[in-house]
Structures are given as structure tokens and as C-alpha cells.
Amino acid sequence: MKTIVKMIVVLTAISLLSGGLLSSLDSYTAPRIAENRMKQLKAAIAEVLPKYDYYDEFKTKTSVIYVGKLNGVEEPVGLAFKTAGNGFQGKIVMMVGVKPDFSEVIKMRVLEQVETPGLGTKIVVDPSNKENPLWFPEQFEGLILNPAIEVIKNLKPEKDNQIQAIAGATISSQAIANILNEQIAEVKRAYEAR
């Protein structure tokens, strides 16, 4: 009987202390962590929109749209939102900025990806291209959204809604186009119905 009591007391005591310690620790680290997240978010938004003074948040059922505005100007400078979907090896998360009329992309930035190093990772940066390592993301600047984004292999794109795929990483490239097409359309529907 003594053993049983001791067992229960000791394990409960350890657990209580653990819970207490972690809770106190959390009040110390949680603000910092939230701050870090906010910083990351703001940096991502700032990258994909032209200059803005502040942004409003517009929540849809599935995402949050960051509406960048200049002081005193009603018309937003652009809309930024996260898009995510399946790439070749895992999830790809992007922050994309579009014009308020959803006619073209302002800029795109990949936030998270786990594509094949050296191939799929070229969607972020391509070190093998010495002149312009950022050639892939740069294709999205000013990319027309109507008709939908198309991916061309091996040739230089002719139309303004086309981008060139990464040689050897066509699936990653196509995944980006698919994610953007689908989700930009969805966000457009939700925003314009507000």
C-alpha cells in the first residue's frame, strides 16, 4: 500500500511541477514568439506589395487578405495573402501580392517548401544561374492572371500569362502555377463578394 501511495504522489508531484514550470515559461516566451511571427508576416507582406503605410485585414472563410493602403487613399495599393498547396515533395506555402482588380500578380515569395534540394528548391533561388539566381520568382512580377497562369517547358514564354518551368523540376513549377491559379481565384470570389 505504501508503495502505491508513493507512486501516485511522486508522479503527480512531478507532473504538477512540470505543468507549473512550463506555464510560467510560456508567459515569458509566448510574447516573443508572437512578435517573431508578426515580424515574419510583415516582412513577407512588405516584399510582395508596393509601398504602403498600413494594411487592413480581411478575413475570408479560409484565409486572411492583407489590404495594403496608403494614408488618405481609399483605393488599396494591393492585396497580399498566403497560398498553400502540395508541391512535389511536400507543402509549398507562398505569399502572393496581387493588384486590387486581380488582373496581375505584383510579386510572389515562397515562404515554406521541402522540394528536392538543387532542383525543386530553385523555386526560391537558383545558385546555378550566376547572372540571375532569382529568375524563377521574378517571372511572377507583373504576370497576367487572366487567362490562368500557364507553364511552358524548354521554350521562352511568349504570352504574358506564361512562365518557364525549371528544367528537371517541372512538377514543382507546375505545382506553383496550380496553387496560385486555384487560390487566387478563390480569394477573388470571396473578396469581390464582400
Place this chain on the structure above:
Amino acid sequence: MDLTSLVVSMASMGGLGALFAIGLAIAHVKLHVEVDPRIDMVMGELPGANCGGCGLPGCSAFAEAIVAGNAAITGCPVNTQDGVDEIAGIMGVQAEVKEKELARVLCNGGNAETAPKAIYKGIKTCLAAHLTFGGDKLCKYGCLGYGDCVVSCPFDAIYIGDNGLPLVDEEKCTACGNCVTACPRNIIEVHPVSHNLFVFCKSEDEAKYTKLTCTRACNGCKACQKGAGVEKIEMVNNLPRINYEVYGVVDEVPTTKCRNNAIGLIESVKVPVTTAQENK
């Protein structure tokens, strides 16, 4: 610090802890195994070499067998008399005294005495050589000298001498029997120290073969049996088998007519043998 979250954290963690502790307590009661404390005490008095000399897989198995009454206290050949006495005390029985035993190598056919059959380029173990056309020596009963016995000894008590024959360190040997099992030709036997007469040969060949295979081989001439008497030495397959119970302690060899000095007293074998005769 947010008090609510602190209380919730502590309550949930503490609750989980208590819950699991209760679960473990129930398991402790329901799944309890009764262990005889004497087993651990006997284990403490065993050498802990896990050599298998007792015939059981390891010292803990032997301790369990002793406590269960399934093994003799003197069953561990490695244990000292003090250890045996302690175990007897734990089990509350009379201690027995067991005579010291040693491993004896019953072959005198080393490199100088034997004729080779072939050059062996296989795995250098006695077992592998023995399985390969009966080994690389003409005598298919004798020691091959690759040292399986050496490898098997947990006490470093046996080593291959200069002549290619295994030599036993009588201080270290505990008669655990591992070398006996390791030898593919059953050349090594465990005997009490009171046995001092041995036939240092395992060859079942007749004289016309042994004169080709080895200069120290027993050729089955029965001279020793004639000298000692059939009740003391029995001939089995051209080899003398000594009946130690009947013979008792021996103070001289039964015959001087053993041509190759295959039979002898154990002291005489300690002197290294050099032969004048070369086998071709």
C-alpha cells in the same frame, strides 16, 4: 503571469500524472510476479562468467535452478569452495566438496609428429578444416591446431604451443567444458586431477596406417591391455579405454612396450616432446 493558464496547466498535467500513476499502481498489483529473494543471493555467490559450464544458459539460470532444487550446488565448475559453501548456507543444506577437474588434451600429434595431407587454404578454424575432406593432416582423428579450443575458453586457460598442440594452464582452467564442445574431434576431455594415466591419441587406425600418419599415434597393439589386464583397460576400435574406477591412482605405466609412447602418466607429458624421426 496568467493565473488561469497556470492553474489549468498544473491541473491538467497533475491530473494526467495522477491518472497514469493510478494505472501503474493497478498494473503493479495485478501483474505482480513473485520472485524468490534467494535467487539474487545465490547469484551473488556465483562467479558471473556466464560460461555455460553448469550446462545451463548463464549464471542467472543456474541460480534459479539451484533455488528450485533442480541443480546441484556444486554444479558450477568455476566456483570456489567458499562460493559453494556460501550457497549451501543460503539454501540451508550441507556443502559438498567437489574434486578439482581439469581439461586434458589427448593428442600428441603436433607439427613435428604428424604428416600433412594437403595445403589448406580455407577458413582457419578446426571445424572448417575438419569438415573439408577431413582436415589437412593424414591422421583424421588428431589435433588440427587451428585453435577452436583457444577461442572458446572464457578463462584464457588454453593456448596453442610451439608444436601446434593446445596446452592447458592448470591454474586458470576451471573445467567448464567449452573447449571439449569446441573441439570437432573430441580430443579434449575433462578429468578429475586424480586421473593421471591417459592415452594421448584418438586414432582408430591400425598400425599400417598410423605408421604413415603420426610418430606418436596409438597403433592398437594392445600391449598396455596385456600389461594392465582387461578389467583395467578395454580396447574399443583400436584404442585403449582406461577404466579409472577400477584402476585407481597409477604410479607407473602398464607397459614399456608402447612403441610410440602413446600411453603415459600426465607428468611425463608436461615435458615438451621433440622427435628424432621426421615423417615424409
Place this chain on the structure above:
Amino acid sequence: MARKKNKLTYEFLKGIWDENPVLISLLGLCPALAVTNSATNGLAMSLATGFVLLCSSILISLIRKIIPSQVRIAGFIVIIATFVTIADRYLAAFFPAISKDLGPFVPLIVVNCLILGRQEAFSSKNNIGRSMLDSLGMTTGFLFVLVILGAIRELLGSGTVFGLEIMGDWFNPWMVMILPPGAFFTLGILIGIVNLINNKRA
């Protein structure tokens, strides 16, 4: 390395070579393979693991006489998990980039057999002084291996070490080194070298 088994310094030194957790005892292989794609990550992971190992060793050594054997494992895991959470939150708050790079492997320190193994085998049976030395030694050994492994993989796989460009433009990086297969055979070669040296010595 010191061979005298019971001297206090040996408790520390054994973790570096004789009983190196990764190369000899083959513990903690999961982080050793997963996060050594760069030397910085290897360093960060080994420091995080070391923090958890040291703190939990001290605490477990303190309570070793009052914890009943039936709740030993559960108790150890709670203690280890607490310190891992502390390490994880600390990294996320103050070193977000590293936290992102190490990803799910910081929480996985809880089930790193290196930590539970040392607590079971050592800290629950020895006083605080020895347990601390043992933990520090094991951490140092773990750190050496992870940093060396990370440096090799980073050098050959990206041309850099700790982020500094070492190989010039002429070098075409061996992509396989920063992928899982590269981790496996580099670690295998390291273990082989250590075994070779030990066999030569024996």
C-alpha cells in the same frame, strides 16, 4: 584518453571517445542524421540536446532515491519532456531561424534514446557530481560528432562551412551529401574509422 575507470575525469572523458554516444554506443542516430545538413544546425541541435541532458540528469540524480521503480520511466519522460519544451520554446523565441531549420527534431529530443539511456543507466544510480560529469562528457562527444558530420556534409554538399564559402566556384556541390543517403554513408564511414582505430589499439 584516460583509462582509469573510476577517476572522476574518466566520467567526463569517456563520453568523448570510449563510450561516444553516436559512434560507439550508436545512440541518438536520428538527429545525427537528420539535422547535420549544415554545421550550424549540428551545433545547435547538440547544444539543445546537451541542455536537456544536463538539466534532466541533475534533477533525476536528485530524486533518484525517492522515485519508486514502478513510475521510474514515466517520471523520467515527464522530466525530459519538460526540459525539451523549455529548449524548444526558447529557440522559437530567441533564435527563430534555427528553430525553423531544426523543425520537428527539437521536440523529438524527448525520445532521443541517448537521453533516456543515460538517465536509466547512469543518473538514476549515481550522485549529482558524477551525473553532471557524465552528461557533460556525453554532450561533448555528441557535439563533436554532430559538428564534424555537419561540417563534412555542408562542405561537400553546399561548399560552405558554418555558412562561410570555403569551396570556390570551381566546385560543383555533391547534392547527395545534404540528402539522407549522404548522411547515412558519412556517418557509416565515421563509425568505421573509429572502430578501425579501436581495433588497432586493442
